[in-house]
Amino acid sequence: MNHKGDFLSLLKHADTLHGDTKTTPNASDAKLNATLNTLQGTKNAMRETFQIPTQAHTLELTEATTVVGMRYNDGIIIAGDRRATAGTSVVHDRAEKVLPIDTHSVLAISGAPAMAYEIARVLKHSFQYFRRSQLQELSVEGKLRTLSRLIRDNLPMAMQGIGAVIPIFALYAPQTDETENSGKIYFYDALGAHFENVDFATTGSGSVWIRGVLRYLDRWGETRLEHMDQRTATITILRLLDTASEYDAATSGYNAKAEIFPTVKTITQLGVETLSDKYLKECYAEAT
Amino acid sequence: MRDLPYRWIEAIQDRRDYIEDQLRLGSPVVGLPYAQGSLLLTVTKGAQKIFEVHDRIALSAIGHPADIERLRMLVTDTASVQSFQSATEDVNLHRLTHYVLAHTFKQAFEAIVGEAYIIKMLLVEIGNGEAKTQFTHINYDGNVKVQHDSAVIGGTLEIENAMQEYLTAAQTNSERDLNTALKLALNTWAVGKRLSKRFEDAEENTKVTDEQIHEIIKTELKEGEIEVGILDTNLPADTKFRLLTQDEIHTARKTN
Numbered sequence: 001m002n003h004k005g006d007f008l009s010l011l012k013h014a015d016t017l018h019g020d021t022k023t024t025p026n027a028s029d030a031k032l033n034a035t036l037n038t039l040q041g042t043k044n045a046m047r048e049t050f051q052i053p054t055q056a057h058t059l060e061l062t063e064a065t066t067v068v069g070m071r072y073n074d075g076i077i078i079a080g081d082r083r084a085t086a087g088t089s090v091v092h093d094r095a096e097k098v099l100p101i102d103t104h105s106v107l108a109i110s111g112a113p114a115m116a117y118e119i120a121r122v123l124k125h126s127f128q129y130f131r132r133s134q135l136q137e138l139s140v141e142g143k144l145r146t147l148s149r150l151i152r153d154n155l156p157m158a159m160q161g162i163g164a165v166i167p168i169f170a171l172y173a174p175q176t177d178e179t180e181n182s183g184k185i186y187f188y189d190a191l192g193a194h195f196e197n198v199d200f201a202t203t204g205s206g207s208v209w210i211r212g213v214l215r216y217l218d219r220w221g222e223t224r225l226e227h228m229d230q231r232t233a234t235i236t237i238l239r240l241l242d243t244a245s246e247y248d249a250a251t252s253g254y255n256a257k258a259e260i261f262p263t264v265k266t267i268t269q270l271g272v273e274t275l276s277d278k279y280l281k282e283c284y285a286e287a288t
Numbered sequence: 289m290r291d292l293p294y295r296w297i298e299a300i301q302d303r304r305d306y307i308e309d310q311l312r313l314g315s316p317v318v319g320l321p322y323a324q325g326s327l328l329l330t331v332t333k334g335a336q337k338i339f340e341v342h343d344r345i346a347l348s349a350i351g352h353p354a355d356i357e358r359l360r361m362l363v364t365d366t367a368s369v370q371s372f373q374s375a376t377e378d379v380n381l382h383r384l385t386h387y388v389l390a391h392t393f394k395q396a397f398e399a400i401v402g403e404a405y406i407i408k409m410l411l412v413e414i415g416n417g418e419a420k421t422q423f424t425h426i427n428y429d430g431n432v433k434v435q436h437d438s439a440v441i442g443g444t445l446e447i448e449n450a451m452q453e454y455l456t457a458a459q460t461n462s463e464r465d466l467n468t469a470l471k472l473a474l475n476t477w478a479v480g481k482r483l484s485k486r487f488e489d490a491e492e493n494t495k496v497t498d499e500q501i502h503e504i505i506k507t508e509l510k511e512g513e514i515e516v517g518i519l520d521t522n523l524p525a526d527t528k529f530r531l532l533t534q535d536e537i538h539t540a541r542k543t544n
């Protein structure tokens with residue numbers, strides 16, 4: 001039994017559940033290594049599969065692109081485009097890059113989806129397991145450190161240029177004063193260091209085109225980002241993604257023909273909510 | 289001792305008597321379905337007794353707190369690992385009870401040189417889509433009983449039978465709302481609690497009147513508080529479990 005609430009530690013000893021006496025300690029270690037390898041990948045297998053003896057950057061892996069989060073008057077609004085690319089090819093136009101982790105937190109991913117989805121999955125299970133085993137929610141600091149650890153474990157893949165994941169982690173701390181906006185946005189680097197961004201954060205290849213716009217809006221806009229209501233914040237974030245898609249080929253805009261909208265979620269005192277396509281369509285009509 | 293069958297059976301019987309004696313005064317637990325899910329209800333004096341196991345599975349138990357904690361962790365760990373290694377949909381109550389808990393209970397109970405678990409456990413799983421709600425009652429000796437309409441655990445079989453009779457006589461159905469289910473569950477709990485106190489008072493009568501039900505609730509709530517865990521299909525998150533707040537319980541009890 002694992003009384004630390006640490007999910008990765010539980011996986012290490014998973015074989016000893018059910019009183020399985022046949023499992024040796026070595027088999028448990030092997031299981032751990034296998035599990036951790038799903039995060040770190042296997043360099044040699046990738047190289048053999050894709051026949052890249054030396055230059056990893058020549059491999060055209062699927063990548064995800066622009067995500068942006070900002071504070072508004074009720075909490076956090078966070079959005080991501082839907083395009084996944086491999087080199088100059090669009091491989092998917094319905095990718096989900098804004099992933100709910102628990103009732104009050106969201107991970108928005110840029111980089112290699114394969115690694116990012118796995119990190120999100122481990123994160124989700126870790127938070128759930130802590131709550132179920134320890135009978136309380138993991139603290140904000142605990143959540144941040146768990147994600148740091150997963151990103152740091154992914155460093156070998158990032159160093160090879162085939163699996164970097166640079167996420168934005170946004171959450172709402174519901175236990176604080178209800179009248180105060182306790183939404184928080186954190187930005188990570190590839191080594192797992194986290195930094196709190198007070199008003200906004202953006203990452204991915206299209207982020208360079210909108211970071212300055214965000215700064216401008218927040219400093220000199222008619223309404224500061226954190227004072228916007230949900231509709232204004234939604235329109236603003238859709239315009240930002242549209243701007244990114246204009247200059248970055250790896251970011252998609254709103255596809256009117258196929259009715260593919262960006263993913264937009266809010267995180268408030270009430271929890272994570274996904275804004276409906278109908279609502280986004282109305283906002284787009286107002287935004288253009 | 290196994291080379292002498294009579295002594296082994298005697299030892300098992302002694303163990304059974306000892307465990308039942310320990311469980312006799314435990315605060316009963318009631319499991320009832322309602323229109324949007326299922327609830328577990330008990331009255332506690334501090335320690336939490338209703339727990340989330342997985343997205344659609346919850347448990348409660350009576351017995352020794354250390355045993356409850358150990359077995360709660362076993363089933364929670366198993367469900368979490370299974371969910372991670374395959375998928376959430378692959379975790380189900382049947383597997384957890386029949387392949388993990390039941391044989392653990394039985395093994396501990398029959399290994400007469402070791403420690404037995406002093407516990408009775410009630411687990412509930414709400415169905416996904418068309419699947420029915422399932423209650424599973426596991427006895428300290430590993431015996432499993434599966435029910436769909438309602439389930440109870442109490443200190444003795446006699447107490448459990450009386451509680452089930454009260455539920456049957458109430459003649460409500462699983463389409464009841466949460467408030468109705470909560471009030472019915474609380475009254476059923478009171479029937480069980482009254483009968484377990486009867487052992488203390490050495491009374492013979494097993495009939496519990498409405499006045500006695502109200503009296504026992506009033507008395508017990510001076511020191512304890514009602515604990516209600518629900519698995520509600522209307523909850524937006526993957527996890528359907530939550531504990532009701534004391535305000536919600538208070539409001540539900542006042543609603544007609």
